[in-house]
Amino acid sequence: MRTRVITAVVALIIFVPLLIIGSWPLLILTIAMGVVGVSEILRMKHRFLVSAEAIISFIGVVAIILPNSFWQTVPLIRSSHIVFYILAFLMVLNTIFVKNRFNFDDAGALVLTMLYVGIGFHYFYQADTVGLSTVMFGMLIVWITDSGAYMVGRAIGKNKLAPKISPNKTWEGSIGGSVVAVIVVPTLFALCHWLPEYHYLELLFFTIMLSIAGQLGDLIESGFKRHYGVKDSGNILPGHGGILDRFDSMLVVMPLMSILGMLG
Template identity: 35%
Template sequence: MKTRAITGFFFIVVLIGAVLLGPYTFVSFFSLVATCCVYEFYRMVRTESVQPLLLLGVGIAALGFGLVSFTLLALLPYSVLSASIVAVLLLYIAALFRKTRYPIQDVAYSLFGLIYAAIPFIFFMGLGFVGDSYNAYIPLGFLILLWTNDTGAYLAGRSMGRHKLFERISPNKTWEGFFGGVVMAVVAGFILSHYFGVLPLWSWVCMALIIGVFGTFGDLVESMLKRNVGVKDSGNILPGHGGLLDRFDGLLMAAPLVYLFLKNIL
């Protein structure tokens, strides 16, 4: 428990620092995190019968995030992102040269790794640029709402949890915890609207609801993935917490939806 608490504290400090230190640090740090998540995904699903194109997939993720970062920072035109699409097509060609038993399955897992573990981070990084210039308070607010939802769900589930949410996927999650997390996130949204501003109150509340609901689903989907491949944690890079995917599972589903919501109201 002590190791988990210490790791969690420094992990949060690093994330907050990465957001507040400016756009270059923000996009560089989360590009690195996302690339590591892709690598973690490939390592997690790899078996004798499943052989994703690990090096090529991670390389495409790194290239894609490099192009996305430069595009968000207005250093490259958006048209340059088409290079990422061409790079993805290399997965099909590369599979022709590998002597694996199920090449199409390998390509499918390789593509799914990019869709599942990489693309959501592009939307999260985009949260910092939904306005005319970089604004750290929106991605920071997103993270705070995500952490608040997790904390509220844990506390409510431990104290009042009786009715299982998806027992076959995650035996410890309950409906009471789910609603407790959503309520606590909404309360945090009210507080953020007062101290952060940037967005009107109703927007922060809507963000909290999206994160509370779909952040939980993101957590459940990652649990389903781990059960499918028979692992307890996605990795061991964070002592006491598992892997990066274990820490960002809620972001993977909530970030794209929050981004699309904000782009439609701003």
């Protein structure tokens, strides 16, 4: 517990100022987290981090995370979609040269990894460029839902939510976490006028959707770990696991915020 608390404090000391500053410092941190997230999945798959498929994956996740405005300044390319297509093609082409140790299923998994991690962190950075209140809205929903689910689950949880994927989660905890988030987050933001462009009912609807999405993101990452037989995605955060362990919900919540029109 002591290690967990120390790691959390140090991470917040680094993370919060960069979140407030935004711009290039936050983009560099976001790219670093994306690269580490991809490396965690590569390690789960027992892939060397200096292999051709790893290098393609790293370049791909960086290309997707970079803001759209960056690509508009690059001659001939103009979009990360073109870069991603080229890299996906190279990933599949790699199966020809190292067929005995890298097949089409491996290529598909890493292409999906680039999308899953890259898009999640792309919209995380975009949320901050829209405004600190916007990114904090998504993050608070995730944190409060997670804390509420833990407390309610421990108190009254009996019915398993997904026993084969995450045996400690219960339906009572899941519903309770969302209820706590729905009560706290819209009320807090409405009273403090942190997102004045939205009515209370809109914030309420957003919170319900994002709270559910965050829990699904958690289950997705739990499914990865269960499939690959690991307890944590990594160990870069002592006491907390890896980057994917800490940002699994955000990788789903932030893209959904864009779909809901919150990111412009």
